[in-house]
Amino acid sequence: MSTPPHHRHWPPGVPFTIEVPDESLWDGLARRATATPDEPGLFFLGSAFTWGALARDARHLAGALQRLGLGAGDRVLLFSQNCPQFVVAFHAVLAAGGVVVPVNPMNKADELEHYLRDTGARHAIASSDIAAELGRATAACPGLAHLVVFDLADALPTHTTGDDWPATWRAWLPQRHPLPAAGAAAVHVWSALLARAIEPALVPRRGDDLALLPYTSGTTGHAKGCMHTHATLLHNALGSVRWQDMRPCDTHLIVAPMFHITGLVVGLLAGLHSGGRLVVLPRWDRRVAARAIGEHRVTHWANIPTMVIDLLSGDDLDQYQLGSLRYIGGGGASMPDAVGERLQAQFGLRYVEGYGLTETAAPTHCNPMHAPRLRCLGIPFIGTSALVVDPDTLAPLPDGQAGEIVVRGPQLFKGYWANERATAAAFVEIDGQRWFRTGDLGTRDADGYYTIADRLKRMINASGFKVWPAEVESLLLRHPAIKEACVIAMRDAYRGESPKALVVLHDAQRGRVTPEAIVAWAREHMAAYKVPREVALVDELPRTASGKVLWRRAQAAQDALEVSR
Template sequence: MTTAESATHPPSDAPSAGDDRPHARVWPARVPRTIQPPQTSLWFNLEVSARRYPDKAATVFFDRVMTYPELQRQAERIAAWLAARGVRRGDRVILFLQNCPQFIVAYYGILRANAVVVPVNPMNKADELGHYITDPQARVAIAAADLAPALCAADAALPPEQRLRDLLVLHYRDAMPDDAFDGEAVPPAWREWLATRHPLPTLTHGQVADWAQALACTDPLPPHEVGPDDLAVLPYTSGTTGLPKGCMHPHRTLMHNAVAAAVWTNGTAENVGLLVVPMFHITGMVAGMHTSVYLGATAVIMPRWDRDLAGRLISRWRVTHWTNIPTMVIDLLASPHFDHYDLSSLVFIGGGGAAMPAAVAQRLQDQFGLRYVEGYGLTETAAPSHHNPPDRPKPQCLGVPFIGCDARIVDPDTLQELPVGQAGEIVVSGPMVFDGYWQRPEATAAVFFERDGKRFFRTGDLGRMDEEGYFFITDRLKRMINASGYKVWPAEVEALMFRHPAIAEACVIGVPDPYRGETVKAVVVLRHEARGRVSEADIIAWCHEHMAVYKAPRIVEFVESLPKSGSGKVMWRLLQEAARASAGAA
């Protein structure tokens, strides 16, 4: 925002343009309608918190504490190493690892080096990873040691001019206490994964360095030159056309929602958050990591989900805030050891990605006095565009438009606003909305339109708004599957499946699942010569080898042919409706 724009921007407690909308009547009295977040890069949030809280725990990882000054020091060393390796302003750097303190160090180190973070889902396999190197034109990557070989394999398959130049490799073990494996802190199934010391992999035409080597870099820091309008992160989201697209988020969009999430949940520096939602994903990144650093709060980090570890950590560290997906809560409540855990410190519990079952929400209310607070957002909206008021949530509801957001229900064809109660497409405008898709001007133009002097983003989700301004999702315009909060795009899965030599045709659909909400099913036509030789289990096993586990079909059905329209297009919706009807009857 320029100085002139700042001068005309209304103060945070001034009436907003949306005051005449229904949700104005239920808006929390303590929460401003709009905010003025810091007009800086995200890096300064870490710098400020490190100066304010020199002895405070920034992260906890298997009981090892990293203070804010140490987090800043390590991030600065990573920034110096990146600069020494030729990373310059605006360059894209891949970040490929599970949740751990090094994720935050590397992320902020990339920002301090004036570069752009490209977070990559650690579940992706070599067949999927090449796109994340070539599309953002990344030349440097930071990866966990157990994941780095897959990245190197993807790199080796690329033309020489598109390959990585440098790879920095880390071990989660290095952020854990020396005695981490002596007691019950590490789940048994994780011990080999976390304890193994992997040799450094080899890049075909690049150099590989160890994390300790980068932390020991003595080169000077480059000047910090980026501001709120510079590109900060390029998270990828898939779509109907198959290949994932990079969402261009400058510092200001993430800054807005990081600050707004703190305001919405009564956040203070005394927050202790359980950070288990993946930080490569926009929710964990913004509402988890960035909000915590902005507040100077403490993040208790889990590298993966484990219900009993979560119960122990909430009890041990007196966790106050837990953002999650409903399946995590369901799993924790089902633990045979649940009675041993103390959840009394929790003051906020909420999340999204799937609806929270009413019975589970009621148990939280009855047993702990906790209201589960659901929210809604997309990668394109820097996590929440909608959120339930913590003191007045509605069950299985997206919530009301978030701080600074103007959300409406429009006719998908005419884009005209629809009356209360009528279903249409959810569209949003606000300071959290991304700038557009990386190097995809046509895709960007297709999802934006102008109305009332504002730029609205078309979510592709169908919903309705009730008389109090709460939004409810009813269906999707986009062809997408939501499995335990993970977004699965059928076209991407189909493109990978077509590489199987036995598959002639495949149609991927979402079917109801009592635990995941939806699960992935593939309807497959085998090549003639493969019939009787290849089983459904063979296809499922192959998919698990070649794509992220959450994308891989859990159900495969062989058919003689797929239904097609007169123009030859596969009628996926017909298959999906038939599968859902069958599940409903069962």
């Protein structure tokens, strides 16, 4: 068998494959706590948490959840921004034998209903600032039995003033909120559960056991749960440790959201298993992030390109010390050439782009750190094979010809939760091997580097967040005045793309409902990144003779409009 061309550019010292321990992800935190219990391992806005304290709280929360009826394989919604409690809750659910369902904290009650209904979760953990949304969702989905609520303020230093935070953070992070109403579900205070100090009956879990159920949407409008095991996640975490040259003395900035597969796997899990320290920020802010990099001597920062674009946009960079960074990279969108070149010229850093999906536990491709290319996915990751195929015939295509990227490897999810039809459609057999269809069109060059050409799936990429038009359309149709909706992409100077909605109103509502009112309604009923930045009221949508909406025609008209401006 001939040597794959990308092996000529393989990172020095990185193996082509790795062995993944047959264990639970809980074991990683447990080992750190046993080896260095008094070592500060996680830093959060002036607070420091030792590995021993994090593991103790995770055990006690696991014990409390078991007392509340959590059993092996039960799903638990985790609804929070980045914070120490997220890390504790994630490991507590796994220690109790449960399955974590990470939920975007921007989601509203209308969106949360689907998570509750689809997973059948009877337990949830939420921060108090957004727990009321989950409580409202229980009105339509009464299956939730227990909701555990914590205050973000409990993770802050006792006498913090937050003078160096953004004003919105000062009005948000220190606030304590009353317990929400949650229908028939019992609402529990996090601190009270931990105070009971219940040691759990640790449930033995193997690598092939289900660990995580992150959700991704698609053409149907309904989000689908991706079944990831301890082994699929651990493979890419340990692979990232090798690929990014992570060392025990390193410090990792985690500002990419941990509910997202990249922040969780390449940030939290890789940083923890490498022996490094974690600096966690609840949200992105360029000044807070820049100060954190200098103060903690951050060496690794996984992000999305819009964060770097924002960081470099100010004229105050000479105030910050960024020289400790040894790795800076990410995915979700391409890094513009001008920004990448400035990053290298000003700081000597080369941006390392990668590619992956929720279904693939983040990377299937990554640029080698010693030879990265901008606006390029990189080469197949450790243990991963990739092809470019004709999307109709599935025949492999030659280098330089665009086709669908298909992948196979140990990081692939096991299928969509309770959705055999979607699972069957996601995989194909080529030459007797099972491959996952990414839905992205790309090319491979003679060196084995892959580049995105287009996408087969109908999707909008807003600052790395995937916006699925069918899901937004489904939510818009809940508005009593909206008869029909078609969501397309519009250019956005900062986010890359943003959703735009073409809306047909019911006859009785014409002239009575404005685009601005629809946008305001959308802000109350869907995550902020899904909200249409523009609404156009139209008399009718373009359709085929059979009545199917011609969204591609609508998109082409929008593209032409933007070119003419």
